[in-house]
Amino acid sequence: MSGNIMEERLQMIENYLMIRLPEEIDHHQAAKISKAADGYIMKEPVKHIVFDFEDTRFMDSSGVGLIVGRYKKIICFGGKVYAVNADERIRRIIGLSGLKNILNVIE
């Protein structure tokens, strides 16, 4: 996947960075997403981040690291991280990983 395609998955809505996650989030994909997200965090007034799992059918612990890593970058300015459209599998991963302590899962 080229950088441009990943860029299309990110957009700012007011001070929210919306990230439409790919079908599978593993180490290979997470590295690309975190690079693109950090670009936005550097350049844009990102306060909160919304991870949209609409397209996502697979996530391993690299996805957990991706979310925790971005959370650490915005928490110092009072930012929050949200998950939307997470299916049962993704919710199970979120539950097992302890991510629930930092990630607001929206119905």
Added chain:
Amino acid sequence: MRNEIKMEFDAVSANEAFARVAVAALLTPFNPTLEEVADVKTAVSEAVTNAVIHAYDEEGGKVALRCILEDSKIHIEIEDYGKGIENIRQAMEPLFTTKPELDRSGMGFSFMEAFMDELDVTSRPGEGTLVTMEKKFAGQPYAAEEE
């Protein structure tokens, strides 16, 4: 019915997806649930990612994958020839990671444990690591219909 498959591939991040999809394809005779397939895919992805990131520090190497399907069980071995693990017990603790700067969550072994029935890790520093996992399947295997 016993079926053994061996393969070896480069320890590059693109092969994380290859490995988990390959193992998922082998599960077909067990008539697995989607949940069971996802469990195995996650565990394989974790083990291969560990080899790519930790065993070889993302500088490449080889990963050997061996699967044995027998009765209603899959036995999976994922082996690398990288730097090995000094303290396996510590490495397996939830949230422990040697690479927090790379956004590693420290949940890899925890996920392997959660999603598989058996997990065993052996390692020799400087020589490599062998991860052995097993999972039993509840569904009636297709093979049972063959007489």
